[in-house]
Amino acid sequence: MTITLEPHSTVLFTGDSITDLWRPGGEDRSSYTALAAGYWSLSHPDRPITWLNAGHFGNTVADLEARWRTDVLDTHPDLVSVLVGVNDNGRHTFEPDARKVSTDEFAAGYDRILAPLADTGTDLILIEPFLLPVEGVVEAGVDDTMIIDDAVREEWRAGLDPKIQAVRDLATAYGAELLAADAMFAELAAKTGAERWSADGVHLTPAGHAALADAWLSLIA
Secondary structure (H helix, E strand, O other): OOEOOOOOOEEEEEEOHHHHOOOHHHOOOOOHHHHHHHHHHHHOOOOOOEEEEOOOOOOOHHHHHHHHHHHOHHHOOOEEEEEOOHHHHHHHHOOOOOOOOOHHHHHHHHHHHHHHHOOOOOEEEEEOOOOOOOOOOEEEOHHHOEEEOHHHHHHHHHHHHHHHHHHHHHHHHHOOEEEOHHHHHHHHHHHHOHHHOEOOOOOEOHHHHHHHHHHHHOOEO
16 A cells, blocks of 8 residues: 655655754765655656655654644644654663663654544654664764764664564554665665665665665655
């Protein structure tokens, strides 16, 4: 089943830095949101769409919830696409004031932001948070302040898996389209190496954004 975009629909992407298009070290790259919007619009000139992006660097489900009224509900979108979870899983590793978020807390917050859309006829795409198996120590972030080593990555993996399952369960509960991004990137990494798709295991390369955009486009018509 795919989601059909009618002429003059509004599509809203929201989430964290991957949607916001965080750029490490001054790199320039095209986000999955821009690629998806561009290629869909090129293929469907007869159906003009309004594309909105409410993603924000470092956001968690709680951050999305705090802005949900103004960012999402007040725009009356026809389709909402959500990618969030990696910061709920690992932000506490680098920010001393950040709390570790349990799977139950993550799922409950995610459910609260989806609930107001349940009776509005809004279509939903839920993208699994993901972590690619990049090996070794990776320095990333603003001014190279974030260090991801194998021990940190193993901790993230253990915490992320149940949150991915929570997203899958919510997609089923709300009749949303699920983009199985973690499984997709695991398969791609097994074929070519993880570094082709992400330098740090979280933020995507241009090829990674293109792969995510292609998978997103497969869910709409």
